[in-house]
């Protein structure tokens with residue numbers, strides 16, 4: 001009798017746990033939107049604060065978990081219980097941990113996998129970039145290509161997105177590490193995008209290579225914390241978004257040597273206090289964003305829509321939102337934002353947004369029991 005009662009309570013608790021999960025594996029709800037109806041299929045659950053997805057050519061996927069694990073997902077969407085080992089030490093602390101994972105554009109020929117992570121070093125820790133080659137469950141031939149300087153013990157603003165351009169340069173976004181004045185310093189990597197050759201060498205035509213006292217890896221400055229970056233499919237330019245302070249999240253196009261303003265100009269204010277930061281919203285010589293979100297949505301993950309699955313979304317920019325808990329679809333005319341649609345509102349914090357090789361849209365939810373979701377078009 002007592003055993004039966006315990007069993008009943010156990011079943012009830014299991015049931016409640018299922019109901020509490022936003023994206024249970026069995027459900028595939030259909031959503032209507034302005035241009036497409038779509039189904040959201042839950043492919044994988046049980047990921048701890050997943051951060052990034054990369055698609056291997058054989059149909060498997062790599063998924064990072066912020067706590068420091070790189071995971072494999074099989075072709076039939078089973079999460080391999082055994083993480084990939086051989087990665088250099090990851091400091092999982094506050095917002096820091098394992099971030100982006102990206103394949104080299106010639107992965108089929110060279111096998112290089114790149115990842116960004118919070119690396120230890122003198123003075124604390126900071127964002128770093130490494131690459132390696134996957135053999136079964138082990139990363140081999142590992143090389144650390146870059147490690148930001150100086151390192152501090154702050155838990156905030158690491159950036160951590162990696163993008164390759166069409167010429168083969170690799171870009172890494174770096175946050176201001178919670179110390180805003182660092183973003184304006186040329187002798188500090190914080191608050192910038194850096195640009196490297198694929199083997200970590202500094203390109204001779206980087207903007208500050210010949211500037212005395214400047215760090216040669218820097219491509220931009222004046223950025224606060226970019227957790228979304230993608231290459232524009234037509235122009236080949238690097239688009240990013242960044243977290244503003246309270247209010248003032250931005251979308252920008254990153255160009256060589258330009259200053260994106262933080263913290264001299266911003267559309268945001270100090271958290272809680274609502275007090276002014278810097279000198280206002282615009283200043284000569286400092287770049288203006290293409291789009292500003294006030295109030296903040298806390299953007300993370302970014303992808304341009306391509307492929308044949310969502311023809312009415314072709315060329316649109318998708319942006320995930322953490323605090324905003326939604327997927328944003330921006331329609332564009334060149335660098336002008338024409339419109340915005342808010343999808344999947346109030347369901348989950350979204351950490352990553354990708355368009356897969358199959359043209360479907362993949363999302364990661366930022367939760368202790370996070371999920372890999374897939375948007376699939378539904379005929380009306």
Ligand SMILES: [Ca+2]
Pocket residue numbers: 222250260261262265266287288289
């Ligand atoms: Ca700015």
